[in-house]
Amino acid sequence: KLQQAERMEEEDKEEVRPHLVFMLWQATVLKQLMRWDHLDEALWDVRNLLPSLPDVLVLVMIHPDPQEQLDQGALRRMQCLLDGAWQLVVEAAVYSPGQPDGILEAKRAACRALREVLNCHE
Numbered sequence: 001k002l003q004q005a006e007r008m009e010e011e012d013k014e015e016v017r018p019h020l021v022f023m024l025w026q027a028t029v030l031k032q033l034m035r036w037d038h039l040d041e042a043l044w045d046v047r048n049l050l051p052s053l054p055d056v057l058v059l060v061m062i063h064p065d066p067q068e069q070l071d072q073g074a075l076r077r078m079q080c081l082l083d084g085a086w087q088l089v090v091e092a093a094v095y096s097p098g099q100p101d102g103i104l105e106a107k108r109a110a111c112r113a114l115r116e117v118l119n120c121h122e
Contacts, residue, residue, distance in 0.1 A: 018054040019117075020110060024095075025078070027063050027070070034074040043085055056113040057082060059092045060106050066096055089113045 023046070025033075033042055047053075059082065061075045072094065079092040093109035096102040 017052045018050075020056045020058065020114065021050065021054040022058045022060055022106070022110070024060045024062060027061050027068075027074075030061055030078060031071060031074045034077050039081070043081060047086065053086055053088055055088065055117045056110070057086070057088060057090045058106065058110045058113055059090055060095050060109070061092070063094050063096050064098075066099060070094065089116050 075092050079090050083090040091109035091113040093106040095106050
């Protein structure tokens with residue numbers, strides 16, 4: 001019975017691997033992070049927040065002010081860095097709260113990423 005209890009305890013400890021993770025960043029924070037000298041450290045700090053790497057990561061930049069000029073360069077650079085550093089499918093999107101269809105781009109990015117992963121497994 002002791003061995004059976006130990007096996008059950010080990011099974012309970014097994015982590016469930018996420019298939020899809022949304023990573024949300026404020027546009028201003030993302031711009032600052034991309035200029036930061038210790039970007040590698042920041043990427044590993046973020047990586048350590050995840051118990052295991054997902055199949056798909058959707059990077060979402062929150063752009064609350066539609067009047068403000070949007071710089072998607074930081075978003076694309078972060079997408080490339082995460083894709084290269086973690087070797088997983090990374091899609092990017094901009095979310096504009098309060099805007100008609102504001103969430104639509106993030107949903108489309110998730111669909112693109114999932115479709116890519118599913119096509120690779122066929």
